[in-house]
Amino acid sequence: xxxxxxxxxxxxxxxxxxxxxxxxxxxxxxNFSVLLEKNYGEHLGISDEEFKNKGATLYASVKEVLEKxxxxxxxxxxSNDEINSIKDSSILIGQFDTYSDRxxxxxxxxxxxxxxxxxxxxxxxxxxxxxxxxxxxxxxGYRAVIESIEEFDKAIPMMMTAAGTIxxxxxxxxxxxxxxxxxxATAKRLGAVVSATDVRTIAKEQVESLxxxxxSVEGAENLETSGxxxxxxxxxxxxxxxxxxxxxxxxxxxxxxTALVPGKKAPRIISEEMVKSMxxxxxxYDLAVxxxxxxxxxQADKVNVVNxxxxxxxxxxxxxxxxxxxxxxxxxxxxxxxxxxxTEKKDIYINQEDEIINKTLINKEL
Numbered sequence: 001x002x003x004x005x006x007x008x009x010x011x012x013x014x015x016x017x018x019x020x021x022x023x024x025x026x027x028x029x030x031n032f033s034v035l036l037e038k039n040y041g042e043h044l045g046i047s048d049e050e051f052k053n054k055g056a057t058l059y060a061s062v063k064e065v066l067e068k069x070x071x072x073x074x075x076x077x078x079s080n081d082e083i084n085s086i087k088d089s090s091i092l093i094g095q096f097d098t099y100s101d102r103x104x105x106x107x108x109x110x111x112x113x114x115x116x117x118x119x120x121x122x123x124x125x126x127x128x129x130x131x132x133x134x135x136x137x138x139x140x141g142y143r144a145v146i147e148s149i150e151e152f153d154k155a156i157p158m159m160m161t162a163a164g165t166i167x168x169x170x171x172x173x174x175x176x177x178x179x180x181x182x183x184x185a186t187a188k189r190l191g192a193v194v195s196a197t198d199v200r201t202i203a204k205e206q207v208e209s210l211x212x213x214x215x216s217v218e219g220a221e222n223l224e225t226s227g228x229x230x231x232x233x234x235x236x237x238x239x240x241x242x243x244x245x246x247x248x249x250x251x252x253x254x255x256x257x258t259a260l261v262p263g264k265k266a267p268r269i270i271s272e273e274m275v276k277s278m279x280x281x282x283x284x285y286d287l288a289v290x291x292x293x294x295x296x297x298x299q300a301d302k303v304n305v306v307n308x309x310x311x312x313x314x315x316x317x318x319x320x321x322x323x324x325x326x327x328x329x330x331x332x333x334x335x336x337x338x339x340x341x342x343t344e345k346k347d348i349y350i351n352q353e354d355e356i357i358n359k360t361l362i363n364k365e366l
Contacts, residue, residue: 005069015318017326020046021053040058041326073333196213290315
């Protein structure tokens with residue numbers, strides 16, 4: 001019987017968990033046993049008793065959980081102490097970045113650990129139920145709007161009162177990927193007038209289907225990779241985009257930035273001049289802040305006020321929705337593990353002819 005193990009992340013920076021009572025039950029159905037660190041989900045209101053009732057065993061020692069487990073589920077890359085406790089030739093599954101986590105991943109590779117990063121999941125139909133980037137970005141887009149509105153000192157929807165009419169807030173979303181589309185949908189539901197822009201021409205139809213206005217750069221090409229992600233724009237496009245945004249951004253009350261290019265620094269889209277052109281009381285929420293930011297003046301976990309404009313972004317916005325984010329993340333991991341499970345052999349089988357397994361496996365030094 002294979003043992004799946006998981007320990008708490010560093011709660012100062014990461015509140016999500018990788019296993020929920022629901023997924024413990026699913027693992028038991030595949031004849032896996034589950035080991036967890038004591039008080040594993042206590043910070044989210046999930047008691048040890050709930051995990052035990054579904055079949056998990058809890059240990060006080062992190063070292064013991066890691067040493068006994070053949071398969072380890074994590075959110076972030078293990079620490080040095082955790083790496084020392086992980087058994088050679090075991091399996092590690094989580095959300096690992098091949099650039100920022102390179103040093104730690106190479107240490108794991110030297111121990112012949114098969115690492116699977118769901119950040120590398122191919123965008124194919126069969127992988128949708130395992131897509132952690134989409135499930136987590138969806139929540140990030142929603143929360144970015146909520147956080148922005150909390151800082152905004154005016155009402156969002158149009159209101160007609162005996163004292164007069166309140167005009168609706170204008171929300172502009174930069175980047176119409178999963179996070180951007182959810183931001184559009186959330187702002188629209190709350191009554192805002194919403195517009196958005198993206199370097200991918202396919203995004204126009206998606207934005208308009210949610211009731212948003214699409215702002216496009218004249219003569220723009222479709223800057224989309226075969227995997228469905230955005231490509232880095234050329235200098236000519238950036239120049240045209242800057243001219244367009246210069247006159248447009250100042251008309252909006254809230255700007256949500258979500259533009260990312262996989263494996264690269266986030267593109268700087270909002271200049272200092274653009275920030276200063278906005279009305280005092282306006283908000284810029286930068287979801288790309290950890291990758292360098294789309295906006296000038298954005299810093300993780302800080303609200304910088306520039307000429308009355310609040311520029312903000314969280315290092316880990318998902319900590320504000322940790323229970324919901326954990327529920328979706330744990331299901332993504334469970335579905336991925338299910339794909340690794342060979343029903344005939346009744347065991348884990350790393351079949352590198354499977355595109356999902358092949359693309360996510362990291363077993364060579366980076």
